[in-house]
Amino acid sequence: MSWLALVVVGVVCLVLRMAGPFVMRSRALPPAAGRRLEAVVAPMLAGLVALQLMGSGGHWSVDPRAAGAAAGGLVYWRRRQLPVALVIAAAVTAAVRLI
Amino acid sequence: MQGERISDGVRANAPFTVADFLDGVAFGTLAVALGTGPLAAVLMSATAFSGSAQYATLTVLRDHGTLVAAVGAVVALNARYLLYGAQLSPALSRHPLKRAAEAQLMTDTAWALATREGTLKRHVLIGAGLSSLLAWTAGTAAGALAGGLIGDYRAIGLDAALPAFFLCLLIERGGSARRALAAAAAVVVLARWLPPGLPLLAAVAVGLA
Numbered sequence: 001m002s003w004l005a006l007v008v009v010g011v012v013c014l015v016l017r018m019a020g021p022f023v024m025r026s027r028a029l030p031p032a033a034g035r036r037l038e039a040v041v042a043p044m045l046a047g048l049v050a051l052q053l054m055g056s057g058g059h060w061s062v063d064p065r066a067a068g069a070a071a072g073g074l075v076y077w078r079r080r081q082l083p084v085a086l087v088i089a090a091a092v093t094a095a096v097r098l099i
Numbered sequence: 100m101q102g103e104r105i106s107d108g109v110r111a112n113a114p115f116t117v118a119d120f121l122d123g124v125a126f127g128t129l130a131v132a133l134g135t136g137p138l139a140a141v142l143m144s145a146t147a148f149s150g151s152a153q154y155a156t157l158t159v160l161r162d163h164g165t166l167v168a169a170v171g172a173v174v175a176l177n178a179r180y181l182l183y184g185a186q187l188s189p190a191l192s193r194h195p196l197k198r199a200a201e202a203q204l205m206t207d208t209a210w211a212l213a214t215r216e217g218t219l220k221r222h223v224l225i226g227a228g229l230s231s232l233l234a235w236t237a238g239t240a241a242g243a244l245a246g247g248l249i250g251d252y253r254a255i256g257l258d259a260a261l262p263a264f265f266l267c268l269l270i271e272r273g274g275s276a277r278r279a280l281a282a283a284a285a286v287v288v289l290a291r292w293l294p295p296g297l298p299l300l301a302a303v304a305v306g307l308a
Contacts, residue, residue: 005166006146008170009152012147013147014146016181017202018199020183021188021198021202024181025188036307039275039278040303040307041176041272042279043274043275043281043306044282045151045176045265046278046279046280047299048172048302049269050282051158051286051298054287064256065256068262069266072260072263072267073263073266081118082118082121083125086260089259090255090259091256092256092259094255095256097254097256
């Protein structure tokens with residue numbers, strides 16, 4: 001992680017938080033714009049899952065992390081506890097690697 | 100807007116504060132295991148203060164992806180802060196510095212607690228957001244120290260935490276399953292040809308289509 005990336009991402013998050021109170025004030029976004037913003041989230045998260053599960057270099061391969069992530073997702077779906085889900089994901093991945 | 104105290108926000112946020120600390124530990128551990136310096140990881144949590152943005156940045160930069168792609172991912176994931184900010188705006192302090200500080204404390208949980216029951220509760224926002232910010236940053240610091248002790252993070256499966264994190268967020272946020280699958284497919288196909296990170300912008304396009 002470069003320091004440049006750190007600063008840029010920090011500033012982007014800051015700008016997103018400040019835009020409402022300082023630029024838009026109490027003028028609300030049009031509802032249609034709000035819906036569009038929301039619609040981007042699910043595809044983005046799915047894209048990040050896909051990108052993560054691919055190995056480096058853009059090659060698709062099913063590796064133990066897929067089993068781990070699936071197990072973590074299942075745990076989170078049943079009981080909404082993120083830290084537990086992440087620990088399960090890591091444990092299942094490690095176990096599959098051992099086999 | 101009177102009759103509510105900062106301590107109300109702290110109390111209402113308590114279960115999430117514990118979860119934020121543990122999430123912070125996970126982020127700090129992973130960030131350091133993936134090669135981020137401990138100080139950088141802690142500073143990132145204190146300033147970006149967004150799990151999804153921080154994990155997305157780790158994901159893009161893992162493959163030496165472009166910063167543009169990382170920024171695209173962060174904006175797409177956190178654009179909801181525009182909505183929160185516009186909604187909370189009338190309740191925030193008129194003093195510019197205080198207003199900025201209060202805006203920085205916006206989280207999904209703090210926003211939800213501060214807008215509950217149809218009124219805007221500034222002190223609840225401050226109490227809830229400050230609890231989460233401190234817990235997330237302290238957790239990151241604890242995790243960063245732990246991460247330095249881990250030799251091979253793959254051996255304990257820590258690298259699965261990233262895809263699992265995004266999958267959990269996807270489960271929580273919901274949305275169109277068809278678009279999510281289309282975006283995942285687009286990213287997989289494009290990743291063979293495009294520089295690392297850029298395929299993610301295709302996911303944004305799928306969302307806007």
